[in-house]
Amino acid sequence: MTSLESKIHSSIGSPSSPIEILLINPNSTKAFTLDLVPVLKKSIPSDVLIDFLTAPESAPRSINDNHDCALSTTVCEEYLNLNNPALTFLEGYSCIIVACFSQHPLVDSLKRAVKGQSRPAVILGILDAAIYSAMGLGGKFGIVTTGQQWEPLFDEAIASMGLSSRYSGTKGTGFDAVSLHGSEVSDIMIKASIELVKQGAEVIILGCGGMSNMRSTLERDLCEKVGRRIPVIDGVQAAVDLGIGYARMGIAPAF
Template sequence: MSLTDLPCVKHVKSLPDDELIKVLFVNPNSTQAMTNACLKMLAGHVAPDTVVYGYTAPVGRAPNVIEGHLDGIQSTIAVMEDAYELITQVDCVLVGCFSDHPLIKSVREEFDDVVCMGIVEAAVYSSRIIGSKFGVLASIYKSQLRDEETIAGLGMSTFCVGLLSSGIKTVSDLVKVEEAELHKAMSKTALTLVEEYHADTIVLGCAGMSDLKDAVQNALQEKGYEIPIIDGVVCGINMISAVYRSGLHTTSKQGAYSSAKEARELRGDVVGIKR
């Protein structure tokens, strides 16, 4: 597989290909429709010096949703086996899962000259720039609990007024809900974050929430609230390309992200990694 095999998004007045910052948007689940939706959402938001390639984890090897810790581990293995060579061809990797996905740290550790970020980092860091207190609109109840730990790990708990979902327990239940009903439930939850928790920004807690943004924004505006709705995919693409554009092209190898590659190869423990 090469980058030319992947769908991509560029600015309408894009620079020549050899001058572009290459960003790989990695959807670590195997649902191609979600990748397509994220790329569609990025149209009009990519800088002229950047190209975004959309990669979807392989069907049958990665779960079709990332709902729990094991899903994250399985999807990391699938992506590292399937997309290792792709990652060597890009400058930046944005992991499209609103969690402390193990793929983020795996890429930082394994590759010397690739900048990697997750959409949760991009979203909450952006919220701190444009607001004082943010609330997170979680997809399901389990994500709500998991994301609390993620935000604490980023040192952002002080600025987070709360994480709320519509109360739907699992993704299996979520997909059974009619779109209009889901939009209404999520909009009501967002209103609760603003009126009762006093959030002045709302973070969308899933890469797959792109179609919810307008519905939530409109519901808040109808109540007189001009609240920024932050999507980690759009923020992430522009944030990570800005980091690279600033001359920060490598992850520090002097600490926790020092590479384990050499020791692994000395042990002969390279099974499954495609190069």
């Protein structure tokens, strides 16, 4: 096996699919990655392959702040040998997704790694993909996330993108990605979403890749509570769909 094939622990779709996507979970909790498999398996087209890769045990179990982002980037750069100028094993992918809801520096590391390849992959973070999707569905979006420490960080991220006028704020639930289970979490997420709707949000974004399997339930329960449809966006699904769209258009990145 090649150095990359030995690190992939799950795949969905046919190996002969013309559109190949690599989804990287930059924390070390493999269960998070595997939770995404059934979610994405329901929706991917027959001509798409998704490979799933999780960072090694030296990466944080849950990414809870910018320090964890930086540490997980360093670990992944070494694990994937991204600083090797002769790197070739990422060639062939249409899209590579970093499945952490943040301005994760691994996105830029991957862009540098594939720069100069004849057909470089599109590199996507799930924060950007979720925001692009949300803006097509409503005027303002709000983000429901894990810990409250993300609230000012996402405020800064949205401001740096020039999108503050489309943003109603972020609400942290007080949980980290490891503890996203149970009815208590669901209740707090609904309450946080309702607060964001009161602040003008017409679309809710799930601010953690570990929330992907909660999207449809939250959308249903939230709409029942507020009496109208409030779309809920999962950044992982949004990034996969965006990557597929670029591949179908035959578009490669500018770098």
